Amino acid sequence: MAIILFLILISLVIALGFLASFFWAVKSGQYEDDYTPSVRILFEDNQKPNKNTDL
Amino acid sequence: MLIEQQTAQSTPSQQVCKHCKEPLEQEPILFADHAFCCNGCQMVYEILHGNELEAYYEMDQQAGRHQRHRAAVDYAFLAEPNIVDQLVDFQEANRLKLTFLLPDIHCSSCIWLLEHLDRLQAGIISTRVHFLKKTVSVYIDTSLTSVRQVAELLDQIGYPPKLSLAGKNETKTNPANRRMALQVGVAGFVFGNIMLLSFPDYLGLQESGFQELFGALNLLLIFPAVVFSAQDYWRSAFTALKHRHLNIDVPIVLGIITLFGRSAYEIISRTGAGYLDSLAGLILFLLIGKWFQQKTYYYLSFERDYKSYFPLAVTQLLSDGSQQQKALDELEEGNRILIRNQQIIPADAILVKGEALIDYSFVSGESESVLKQSGDKLFAGGRQMGGSIEVDIIRKVSQSYLTQLWNDAAFKKKEKGQASQLADRFGTWFTRIILSIAALTMTFWLFVDPSVAANATTAVLIIACPCAIALSIPFTFGNVLRILSRNGLFLKNTHAIEAIQTMDTMVFDKTGTLTSAQQAKVRFIGEPLSTEQVVLIKSMVHQSSHPVSRQISEMLGKQTIILPDNFQEFPGKGIQGTIQGQTIQIGSADFIYRTRLPKREEAIKQPKGTYVKIGQMTIGYFKVQQSLRKGLSTLLLRFNKQFRLFLLSGDRNREQAIFEPFFEKGHLQFNQSPGDKLSFIRQLQDAGHQVLMFGDGLNDAGALKQADVGLVITEDINNFTPSCDGILEAKHFEQLPKFLDFTRLSRRLIYWSYGLALIYNIIGLSYAVQGLLSPLIAAILMPLSSVTIIAFGVISSSVLAWSMGLKKDDSDHFAV
Numbered sequence: 001m002a003i004i005l006f007l008i009l010i011s012l013v014i015a016l017g018f019l020a021s022f023f024w025a026v027k028s029g030q031y032e033d034d035y036t037p038s039v040r041i042l043f044e045d046n047q048k049p050n051k052n053t054d055l
Numbered sequence: 056m057l058i059e060q061q062t063a064q065s066t067p068s069q070q071v072c073k074h075c076k077e078p079l080e081q082e083p084i085l086f087a088d089h090a091f092c093c094n095g096c097q098m099v100y101e102i103l104h105g106n107e108l109e110a111y112y113e114m115d116q117q118a119g120r121h122q123r124h125r126a127a128v129d130y131a132f133l134a135e136p137n138i139v140d141q142l143v144d145f146q147e148a149n150r151l152k153l154t155f156l157l158p159d160i161h162c163s164s165c166i167w168l169l170e171h172l173d174r175l176q177a178g179i180i181s182t183r184v185h186f187l188k189k190t191v192s193v194y195i196d197t198s199l200t201s202v203r204q205v206a207e208l209l210d211q212i213g214y215p216p217k218l219s220l221a222g223k224n225e226t227k228t229n230p231a232n233r234r235m236a237l238q239v240g241v242a243g244f245v246f247g248n249i250m251l252l253s254f255p256d257y258l259g260l261q262e263s264g265f266q267e268l269f270g271a272l273n274l275l276l277i278f279p280a281v282v283f284s285a286q287d288y289w290r291s292a293f294t295a296l297k298h299r300h301l302n303i304d305v306p307i308v309l310g311i312i313t314l315f316g317r318s319a320y321e322i323i324s325r326t327g328a329g330y331l332d333s334l335a336g337l338i339l340f341l342l343i344g345k346w347f348q349q350k351t352y353y354y355l356s357f358e359r360d361y362k363s364y365f366p367l368a369v370t371q372l373l374s375d376g377s378q379q380q381k382a383l384d385e386l387e388e389g390n391r392i393l394i395r396n397q398q399i400i401p402a403d404a405i406l407v408k409g410e411a412l413i414d415y416s417f418v419s420g421e422s423e424s425v426l427k428q429s430g431d432k433l434f435a436g437g438r439q440m441g442g443s444i445e446v447d448i449i450r451k452v453s454q455s456y457l458t459q460l461w462n463d464a465a466f467k468k469k470e471k472g473q474a475s476q477l478a479d480r481f482g483t484w485f486t487r488i489i490l491s492i493a494a495l496t497m498t499f500w501l502f503v504d505p506s507v508a509a510n511a512t513t514a515v516l517i518i519a520c521p522c523a524i525a526l527s528i529p530f531t532f533g534n535v536l537r538i539l540s541r542n543g544l545f546l547k548n549t550h551a552i553e554a555i556q557t558m559d560t561m562v563f564d565k566t567g568t569l570t571s572a573q574q575a576k577v578r579f580i581g582e583p584l585s586t587e588q589v590v591l592i593k594s595m596v597h598q599s600s601h602p603v604s605r606q607i608s609e610m611l612g613k614q615t616i617i618l619p620d621n622f623q624e625f626p627g628k629g630i631q632g633t634i635q636g637q638t639i640q641i642g643s644a645d646f647i648y649r650t651r652l653p654k655r656e657e658a659i660k661q662p663k664g665t666y667v668k669i670g671q672m673t674i675g676y677f678k679v680q681q682s683l684r685k686g687l688s689t690l691l692l693r694f695n696k697q698f699r700l701f702l703l704s705g706d707r708n709r710e711q712a713i714f715e716p717f718f719e720k721g722h723l724q725f726n727q728s729p730g731d732k733l734s735f736i737r738q739l740q741d742a743g744h745q746v747l748m749f750g751d752g753l754n755d756a757g758a759l760k761q762a763d764v765g766l767v768i769t770e771d772i773n774n775f776t777p778s779c780d781g782i783l784e785a786k787h788f789e790q791l792p793k794f795l796d797f798t799r800l801s802r803r804l805i806y807w808s809y810g811l812a813l814i815y816n817i818i819g820l821s822y823a824v825q826g827l828l829s830p831l832i833a834a835i836l837m838p839l840s841s842v843t844i845i846a847f848g849v850i851s852s853s854v855l856a857w858s859m860g861l862k863k864d865d866s867d868h869f870a871v
Contacts, residue, residue: 044110
């Protein structure tokens with residue numbers, strides 16, 4: 001049964017790790033803008049003028 | 056696919072401009088196999104084409120906006136280091152970061168183009184767009200480019216930055232939201248873990264050793280929630296108690312203390328598992344409610360003062376004849392400055408040279424522009440509608456007649472707090488009752504069975520914690536805020552909702568509020584125009600971007616357009632050109648008659664209007680009349696039944712008769728200065744009334760601030776609006792009675808939800824007073840009551856909105 005104690009403590013530590021990364025994410029301003037990234041992700045990378053040559 | 060593209064390109068008889076997609080009315084301008092409606096659009100395309108950025112047009116169908124009516128802006132003032140310093144976010148060595156406000160950002164193409172700005176100018180390292188705020192943060196290498204060049208580039212591609220005296224304040228971020236996010240995060244973390252550790256106790260499992268361990272862990276976990284997450288409640292409760300009154304946060308804090316105390320006792324003395332799961336849940340739900348109650352409008356600001364209306368800098372004329380850009384803050388008495396067409400007079404000044412035609416409508420409410428002569432005083436905030444003028448400053452910007460208004464105590468008084476009056480009154484009553492019940496319970500049990508006394512009393516205080524009650528207003532009114540904003544009325548916070556519910560008097564401004572320059576009617580006075588004359592006039596006014604020209608153009612509708620020869624525009628006076636051999640002049644009486652009536656005074660005696668002269672004959676004139684907003688009479692009649700109405704206008708009383716039917720005798724006042732309006736509101740309040748002020752311009756700023764609710768109406772939410780509690784989009788003006796009704800009716804929903812919450816409290820109390828409360832029951836009742844109240848609040852307000860015909864979705868606006 002000591003294993004339960006161990007598991008609980010580990011899960012708490014991991015949960016604390018997540019809390020810490022949440023703090024980091026908020027403090028580094030990742031939630032300042034929660035809309036533009038959704039648009040940005042759909043852009044194609046670096047369109048060069050020659051891309052239609054194969055058509 | 057390549058073949059299809061080529062075919063499309065070889066037929067330049069497309070119907071729309073390649074850039075702005077507007078129909079081509081006149082001879083299109085051709086460039087690179089595409090047609091454009093004007094030089095502006097063509098120039099933007101040229102820039103994009105030359106830098107292989109044509110993907111701009113593919114991402115969003117309506118990427119470009121028409122460039123025909125762009126004002127020419129001079130960014131020379133951005134070359135001054137001290138002006139740039141006011142705008143810069145970050146600066147060191149060769150690097151500089153700056154955020155521009157670009158009201159023209161409206162689609163994904165905009166984001167794409169602006170984030171590829173580095174392709175258009177060497178020295179731009181990176182750019183990042185915040186779409187909802189409509190800003191772009193630019194990171195540049197100052198050895199290769201400058202702030203001024205970036206601004207000019209943005210202007211050239213169709214995204215002119217909006218720069219005002221408010222400087223960085225226009226684009227700054229709000230740090231308070233971060234703290235709340237962290238608080239919610241911690242509360243959620245604590246709640247989740249404590250629930251997990253409390254499960255064995257719910258299921259009645261009794262493994263020795265683990266019980267103590269879980270209890271200890273719970274006790275450890277609850278600390279951050281109580282100390283950090285619940286901070287604001289402690290502060291609010293203690294402030295209230297210090298001032299010897301109660302609010303809704305006092306019983307909440309009482310509940311927190313009791314829950315914690317009793318649980319700590321039980322865990323340490325090993326007599327029980329405690330109620331820490333309920334406590335964690337309580338804190339989490341309260342914070343979520345607070346979060347929901349705050350509605351963030353990214354692009355709107357309810358805090359603007361005059362600084363957002365004024366430009367950053369003006370052109371100063373030095374004694375040696377040279378020009379220099381001077382920051383508005385640094386303007387001194389005696390400085391001579393140059394003001395061009397459409398520019399704003401920054402401070403009280405005396406006209407020295409040039410012809411001034413000043414539009415004061417936004418500043419004083421006067422609907423007609425005033426002609427001023429050399430030696431006349433000009434007031435800050437007016438807009439010059441003629442050619443360039445030179446003026447001598449007589450007062451600093453902050454001491455000018457208009458801006459002095461901001462020194463009034465009304466602007467100094469602390470922000471009307473976020474606290475809900477309704478909730479606080481209820482909280483006062485509620486606390487007293489709970490404390491009485493607790494006291495009664497204690498005395499009862501001390502007599503009957505002392506061992507139960509502590510248990511029962513603390514149980515009463517625990518179960519009575521007004522979690523559900525405290526959630527009612529945030530969720531119900533928070534939903535009301537959201538519904539209203541989808542329909543075109545943007546209220547600042549729930550406090551504005553409560554103020555609307557308790558008001559009894561409405562004060563209206565006239566110019567720009569009840570009347571609209573945009574909906575102005577244009578009439579032609581003279582012999583009826585022949586088709587040929589209409590075509591001639593339309594061809595002429597189509598070339599000019601002056602507001603009156605545009606109004607005439609719109610009134611004449613779609614006509615053939617012939618490009619005039621020798622077209623000339625004389626700012627503030629008129630336009631002139633030749634079509635098919637005939638010389639056409641359109642403009643003020645002064646402009647038309649100057650060859651026949653050399654004396655200026657005689658010209659002024661002619662009725663005011665925009666005259667049309669074709670060849671040698673003056674055929675008549677156009678008269679622009681301010682028109683009342685659509686639906687005004689219905690609206691005023693409706694409000695007349697519910698509230699006392701007043702009209703305060705800065706204009707002269709020429710059109711008094713139009714408004715008289717709607718207001719009681721003596722309730723109409725004209726020639727009101729901004730200070731007069733403020734005092735009037737104050738007088739009403741001193742007489743015990745709750746006042747709603749409805750205005751639009753800077754001249755209403757004082758009254759809006761002083762009133763219990765200040766509402767501003769605007770044609771375009773991109774425009775400047777003075778500090779207020781709510782912004783109404785002009786196109787939804789007719790629905791204002793419906794909006795106010797909805798807001799007022801939502802108060803009843805709160806009463807219902809309070810009733811519902813009390814039922815839960817009574818059920819819980821029945822267990823508590825008997826000493827039968829267990830952690831399990833508490834853990835069920837509290838979330839259950841909270842969820843019920845939340846659901847009731849949100850659903851009932853949505854149903855109410857739907858039954859009143861209010862819109863549910865965001866079809867009109869783009870995620871404000």
